[in-house]
Amino acid sequence: MAAVTTGDDRSGYDLTRETWRSILTGMDFDRQWKRILHDGVYEGARGKSLQVEIQSGNLTTVLDKKPFPTDAATLNSMEIVYQVSNSVYDGRFANNGWLQELPDPVTKLTWDNAVVMSHRTAQELGVKNEDLVTLQHQGRTLRLPVWILPGQADYSVAVELGYGRDAVGRIGNGVGANLYAIRRSTAPGFDIGASIRPTGETYPLACTQDHHGLDVEKLARESIRDRLPIIIREATLEEYRENGEFVHEIVESPPKVSMWKEIKYDERPQWGMTIDLNVCTGCNACTIACQSENNIPVVGKEEVRLGREMHWMRLDRYYSGDPDDPEMVHQPISCQQCEMAPCEQVCPVAATTHTEDGLNGMTYNRCIGTRYCANNCPYKVRRFNFYNYAKGWPEIVQMARNPDVTVRFRGVMEKCTYCVQRIALAKIAAKKENREIRDGEVVSACQQTCPTDAIVFGDILDPNSKIFKVKQQNRKYELLEELNIRPRTSFLAKLRNPNPALSKRQNPKD
Amino acid sequence: MSKIVEMTGDTKPVAIPEKQPLILGNQTFKSVTDKISGIVEGKTPKEWYLAFAVAFFGLLLLLGSIGFLVWDGVGIWGLNNPVGWGWAIVNFVFWVGIGHAGTLISAILFLFRQKWRTSINRFAEAMTIFAVICALLFPGIHIGRIWLLYYFFPVPNQMGVWPNFRSPLLWDFFAVGTYFTVSLLFWYTGMIPDLATFRDRAKTRIRKIIFGIMSLGWRGGNRQWQHYELAYLVLAGLSTPLVLSVHSVVSTDFATSLVPGWHSTIFPPYFVSGAIFSGFAMVMTLAIIARRFYGLEHFITHQHLDKMAKVMLLTGSIVGYSYATEFFIAWYSGSEYESFTFINRAFGPYAWAYWIMITCNVVVPQFFWSGKLRNNIAFLFVASILVNVGMWFERFVIVVTSLSRDYLPSSWDYYSPTLWDIMTFIGSFGLFFTFFLLFLRFLPMISMSEIKGILPQANPHHKDSHE
Known part of the structure; x- marks a missing residue:
């Protein structure tokens, strides 16, 4: 392609070296070149750290504007908390089998995300572990299985991001549900106003401990x-x-x-x-x-x-x-x-x-x-x-x-x-x-x-x-x-x- | 020792007052021979073909299931991490247990001079052999790499490795193997005079040759009888300790481990009595069918069924007592793990299995206290089947509930069988009944020579009728 467009028919390797010749300005180019190929990293490209300081005055001004929802959560208007996944992070590792199969440190779930709620919330909704529910938020809906977690606040549900990707690869395609679909850009961390309806269906979850969840x-x-x-x-x-x-x-x-x-x-x-x-x-x-x-x-x-x-x-x-x-x-x-x-x-x-x-x-x-x-x-x-x-x-x-x-x-x-x-x-x-x-x-x-x-x-x-x-x-x-x-x-x-x-x-x- | 001589002619039965004759219908030596040989020599009944077709289908199911198992791996079964042994081992113990009655009847009752055994010993022994074949199958196929089963054999090899003699699984292999060999010899030895009778009555050349070879040149002479009876006695003596040792050794698979619910010193006697219990139940089931179908009511009488029911009452009560002892010891041990295992059995996720076990093994045999019920064939038939259901569940409860919840709660898990587990188990019945039906069709199902020995004619002087 380069040869057609520029008339320069040198190989890609030579072109790459040419580019690097201008970056590696040290004495022995070949030696440095081999070094960075071996290490896989160029130390010189390290970013500079920023100097930051907190101006507490500004913070108060921001907080005074009430940037977060502060209404109390209820059964019909629940709090929804978005978390990055403990294993696949924001979804970038979704095609990694090791990570998909790595049990969540708390729920011990693998290969899926779930809508995590307290025992009381589940009881009031009439759902139990592995029940499929419709999570509704801001007019958008998503179907997810339920997982009950001790210690989760009542009327607050936690969901993991990073799942539900459909073009990530052999391992990660179609694993879990995509929470980005209902997350608002104005409330990326948590939001209020979510509601949950049971569908009557169940969805199998793979958990490595208490296989029956809290129904023990x-x-x-x-x-x-x-x-x-x-x-x-x-x-x-x-x-x-x-x-x-x-x-x-x-x-x-x-x-x-x-x-x-x-x-x-x-x-x-x-x-x-x-x-x-x-x-x-x-x-x-x-x-x-x-x-x-x-x-x-x-x-x-x-x-x-x-x-x-x-x-x-x-x-x-x-x-x-x-x-x-x-x-x-x-x-x-x-x-x-x-x-x-x-x-x-x-x-x-x-x-x-x-x-x-x-x-x-x-x-x-x-x-x-x-x-x-x-x-x-x-x-x-x-x-x-x-x-x-x-x-x-x-x-x-x-x-x-x-x-x-x-x-x-x-x-x-x-x-x-x-x-x-x-x-x-x-x-x-x-x-x-x-x-x-x-x-x-x-x-x-x-x-x-x-x-x-x-x-x-x-x-x-x-x-x-x-x-x-x-x-x-x-x-x-x-x-x-x-x-x-x-x-x-x-x-x-x-x-x-x-x-x-x-x-x-x-x-x-x- | 009674003198059993092949007599000819129609000797009229001598009227001897007996409490209750073991064989009914005023049988003569000839009528006994005719009746038993007739079953084998006559035309094959249509019902036999039907039954054989069903059994053979079961056998094919078994072979298919094993084929897929070897092809794909033990993952086709429902096993998981805490529950490493499931239906396969349950079935193994179940079949070994059933295989106990035969040798008990033929050896121990022989040594105790229990004459009533003669009507049922032959097919009880056959049942033993087929049950042990079914049993031996399971430990063989349940291992992960079936093609390396020969690592079990203590033979010098190029690897210079011996099996681990500390492992109860290896003792098992020896114990069940020995039991099978001795039972087979005992069964065959007992059959020789009858096979000779078949040979003598044979009308076709093929029958003559086959039974000729099988009867090992038996002529029924005095010397032969003398040797034969001595050999039989020796084999009975050899088999007797085996009856007690096999299931004791099988129980060490569990008893020597440290799994709560397995680790228990009462296992050997508890397993042996359970085995006799289930073995007699199986003999009873088969006897009731066979006597009805082949018209053997004069040979296998109410008295026989009554006695078997009494043995089941005794062994069933021992089993019930063992359950109680286990509970007591679990509590008395003060061990959290031990007591939880037993409470969990009765009230945990497998409580359904536990209560099936208790109903069938503890409650059902208690009905045998009633003489009326012991005489009710329909009741005995249903009860004998229930007992075997219960005994299968006993092994299930022991194997599965203990493993599913042991020391660390993090590993607890529930085990459920898959379709392959179920088909393999049903298939093992196919294997059993295929063999058993072939036996009924081609071999003497009741020992003619021994039956004759207890007829009144065999003891005309009535000298030692009370032995």
Whole structure:
């Protein structure tokens, strides 16, 4: 084209270089050119940061003009709150299978957006989870399924943007409903005057936790309430100051004695992990990091609905307290690498066995898929390939796989390995240099990605390692340790420091 | 030991006062032979063809379902993450359970000299073998990679890997395999004198050859009888512990795990009594149909049905007691997980299954206290079917409810079967009845030689009639 229009018949490569010659004015053009191609970024193009300051006077003037609707929300004129999606953002990631299948940190929904409302609102509308409703706002309508969320304000519905795209690609086309269609440019954040009518139809939603939403009956709710203090141990700062050992006083168990001679894991390295619930924000980054590192397949909405999501690292979300104004906690769970692993005992073909460095190893070649190990796992972290999920991966997806990790075939069980491939690489490097593996040399994918450094990983026998020190903290506990399975992953209890002026929790022990 | 000799001629029955004869209708040795052999030698009844067509259709359904399963993967079933075992394992335990009655009747009752067993032992044993075939099918097909099933076998291999002997699933494989082998031998050994009778009566060449080979040169001589009866006794002795061990080992699949609702020490006796309970129910169902259809009311009498009903009353009550014990222990353990599992069974999302189980397994057998009802064939027939419905649900309740809600509530999920689960289960009945109908048609369904042994003529001196 250039040759026709300009008579210049040089190749595109040369033309591009020509352009860059004027930008890269340094000494050695070729060297700089190669550098930016390698890095994928040109440092010189970095934008300048703005200097901003708040003029509070102007702010008051704006607020005085009442830019937001201030009428009280009612059943017939509800508040509608637009949020960018936690996974596909404003829709720009809608064609990303990992993100579509990533459960929302709060609702735990995948592959869809829903109109989220409080229990009371739903009751008054006469709708329940997965009922399809017509959302009407400013004369425009949209059909969406209902999802009930504890803690959502009454007569206020929350909806996620970024769904309902129809020309984004193979994955994202037609997923969810497009909320941009009813959003007004004058009220982009939230608005009032929305109304909802039930259609009498239902729409299936794929949720990875409480598959029946809040319809979990009283029996189950009570049991969850009783278990929660054991599963997620937490205290207020004051309580912790009074009794630093509180985590160890929560569970009573009979003496933990083995029926057989136990294997001693006393040769270094012995791998272990801690997850600090205090700093975990439930952002889901670990889940995606793990999925990317370990070639975990995306299984699609139907399979998630059947309860077959494959995430090795999941985030459990629990509510506590008043259902209308609950507290919420997150707990990242992956294989806890038990020393006395119940899964290993029951595998008839010895496909899951313990390694010398304390990993609960999985031999995919040997696995015949009895699923006995998954049944006997108290954390339910094992994932089964019910179908050949790798079938039909486009070439580009195949090329994006991690070459250090096996792609699993159907009929095989899989689970978190503590990123064994990274351990192996570090081992090889250490051996070549004839030294021990250094602390911090092996970083698991979840640990690497955690923005709050909640995850620490390393050799628990190395007294100078970070993991060793973290495990000395008195907030440390092991989940379901009363089963005498000796998990290698520990949690650090959550501490809350509620502002007495804001918190109605006067005595959190109740 | 009673002397069972092939007698010829019409020996007139000697009038011996007995409480209640086991075989009615003043049978002679000849009439017994004629009656039982006649069933096999006569023309095939039309109804048999009809029944066989239905059963065979079921078998095709099974083969089709298995074919698609191998093609597509276990995902075609309703399994999900917490519930890794569903109908396939439920069916496995169900069929193994049914397979218990045969050997119990033939071995344990033989050792206890319970003469009434002779009328029902043959087809109860056949039922056992076919039920165990159905049972063995399920653990085979439920695994993810069926083509690697041989990893189970403890044979030296190029990988240098042995199976994991700590796994109850492996014990299962040995226990059920052994049980099948011994039951098959026992069944066949017991059949040899009858097969020889068939051979001797055969009119066509093909029959002569087939039954000639199958009867292993049996001539009915004194020496042969002596060896035979010793062998039979030894096999009975070998089978007896197996009756108790098979389901005990099957129960360890659950009992040795740490899943609340599975992890329980009462499982072995509880499973064995449940198995005998369901096995007798199945024998009863089949016996009622067979005696009606082939006119065997003189051989399988009310007395037999009455005794089977009593065994069911006993085992059913043990099962009911076990349910109560489980509940008590769950509460007594003080474990939150354990007590929740049981309350959840009775009042959670699977309560419907639980109450079907309680009604069929605990309430129904209690009617057997009434002698009148034990004599009512229609009632016995319906009750025996209900008991098996209940026993299927018992396994469903144990397997599924425990898995669906275990330790961490975040993983709880509901399990429902798919069409493929249902077709595979129905298909397994097709397999069972195809075999069973072939057995009824071509093999002696009642042990002629043993029946003769308990006729009054076999014991003319009436010396040891009270043994």
